[in-house]
Amino acid sequence: MSKLIVNGGNRLSGEVSIGGAKNSTVALIPAAILADTPVRFDSVPDILDVHNLMLILKSMNVSSTFKGDVLTIDPTNIVEAPLPSKAIKSLRASYYFMGALLGRFQRAVVSFPGGDNIGPRPIDQHIKAFKALGAEVSEVDGTVTIKTGPKGLHGAQIFLDIVSVGATINTILASVKAPGTTVIGNAAKEPEIIDIATFLNNMGANIRGAGTDVIRIEGVPTLQAKNTHTIIPDRIEAGTYLSLAAAIGDGVLITNIIPEHLESFVAKLEEMGCDLTVYEDSIYVGRSQHLKPIRIKVMPYPGFATDLQQPITPLLFKADGRSVIIDTIYPQRIKHISQLNKLGGRIKSKDTDEGIIVVDNSPHLKGAKVDAGEIRAGASLLIAGLMADGVTEISHAENIMRGYGSLVDKLTGLGADVKLSVEDEERV
Numbered sequence: 001m002s003k004l005i006v007n008g009g010n011r012l013s014g015e016v017s018i019g020g021a022k023n024s025t026v027a028l029i030p031a032a033i034l035a036d037t038p039v040r041f042d043s044v045p046d047i048l049d050v051h052n053l054m055l056i057l058k059s060m061n062v063s064s065t066f067k068g069d070v071l072t073i074d075p076t077n078i079v080e081a082p083l084p085s086k087a088i089k090s091l092r093a094s095y096y097f098m099g100a101l102l103g104r105f106q107r108a109v110v111s112f113p114g115g116d117n118i119g120p121r122p123i124d125q126h127i128k129a130f131k132a133l134g135a136e137v138s139e140v141d142g143t144v145t146i147k148t149g150p151k152g153l154h155g156a157q158i159f160l161d162i163v164s165v166g167a168t169i170n171t172i173l174a175s176v177k178a179p180g181t182t183v184i185g186n187a188a189k190e191p192e193i194i195d196i197a198t199f200l201n202n203m204g205a206n207i208r209g210a211g212t213d214v215i216r217i218e219g220v221p222t223l224q225a226k227n228t229h230t231i232i233p234d235r236i237e238a239g240t241y242l243s244l245a246a247a248i249g250d251g252v253l254i255t256n257i258i259p260e261h262l263e264s265f266v267a268k269l270e271e272m273g274c275d276l277t278v279y280e281d282s283i284y285v286g287r288s289q290h291l292k293p294i295r296i297k298v299m300p301y302p303g304f305a306t307d308l309q310q311p312i313t314p315l316l317f318k319a320d321g322r323s324v325i326i327d328t329i330y331p332q333r334i335k336h337i338s339q340l341n342k343l344g345g346r347i348k349s350k351d352t353d354e355g356i357i358v359v360d361n362s363p364h365l366k367g368a369k370v371d372a373g374e375i376r377a378g379a380s381l382l383i384a385g386l387m388a389d390g391v392t393e394i395s396h397a398e399n400i401m402r403g404y405g406s407l408v409d410k411l412t413g414l415g416a417d418v419k420l421s422v423e424d425e426e427r428v
């Protein structure tokens, strides 16, 4: 277990650069096994999920090296092998090996994925898509077995019942090499989906419409990497630093941002009265004063991201009145609430069916021992700990490290007093 020790109270200033998007990276790595050549990514974040995905690749005789922010993967000697269930369970995105292995070998055996404990996370839409593409799917004791007949997979029309990032990407991975045309209706529109499609198209795939709710895929027989793929910046990491800068900053420039990916988030900060200057690929956050309470409704992209509903909470503590958050995607994403209460945060869950969270002005935060139940709950505790007087000890910090690269260095660079104590070196 890792612990973050935060000595709160310092005002932060300076510049911080955002890394590559976790939710792109964790799909691009499994997607790499579809290639018939080595592949190379840059702007790769140094996060725990990447190291666990590399362990999974190794179990299939796929070599990978990660130096600086460059990750190279050589899938040319890939073999089918049992995947390490501890690593698979350490992250959500291991489900992308279902689609990627199906695309590569026409079959896959993968344990049920792990990832953040944020309420029920079924994969019925992924399975529905695999079946439509011609696969048989069975699940026994948490292991999903996906098989195809002698003809393998074929293109199909799939209409997703729910807008799902994972099901959209998994369908792309499974169908990108399947003969015929696949059409995904009610597809998710997240920028990370465009990033995956760009990577695959640059290797010869034929995917059109990524970023809209209808994606058309013509299967191609081979995928070959010809250049390095640069991963898009992480809009969730960016949003987290925006919230932190608005809450305790005295002038912070956040660089390597695509502001268009953060429109719904920036709009809410502006509605609160935060002092923001949006440039082409960076955002400056001045010292904020007299913040107004807001109402947030979490929605699929381009709506307000569920992954940012917790990181914005500490900033809402500074607003002059009651703010309300409704998380329509994960109504039970409330692991932060009891922990923020320990720090003196006035926040409560009003209805876990509707996902209603109420946040009141909380001017006196005080350090305490808290637990990061999941990645974004942890991010909210970290920001609140930086705002609080005294020392905050955040246990299970490895959940935060799943998605925030060079965290301690970035915060220290802004003037924060934060230390990481790692009690167990194991990756998973």
Ligand SMILES: CC(=O)N[C@H]1[C@@H](OP(=O)(O)OP(=O)(O)OC[C@H]2O[C@@H](n3ccc(=O)[nH]c3=O)[C@H](O)[C@@H]2O)O[C@H](CO)[C@@H](O)[C@@H]1O
Binding pocket: 023, 026, 092, 093, 120, 121, 122, 123, 124, 125, 126, 127, 162, 163, 164, 165, 166, 167, 188, 306, 307, 329, 330
């Ligand atoms: C690795 C990754 O990219 N993770 C992101 C991805 O997770 P993930 O891809 O798991 O989330 P989805 O977009 O699939 O989930 C959206 C909603 O659909 C439901 N659902 C999903 C699939 C399915 O087969 N059946 C079903 O009912 C989920 O329970 C949830 O309520 O999108 C989430 C929603 O933006 C983000 O919080 C996660 O950070």
Ligand SMILES: C=C(OP(=O)(O)O)C(=O)O
Binding pocket: 022, 091, 092, 093, 114, 115, 116, 118, 307, 375, 376, 403
């Ligand atoms: C929920 C998240 O991640 P994952 O889907 O990887 O668990 C997240 O990044 O906020």
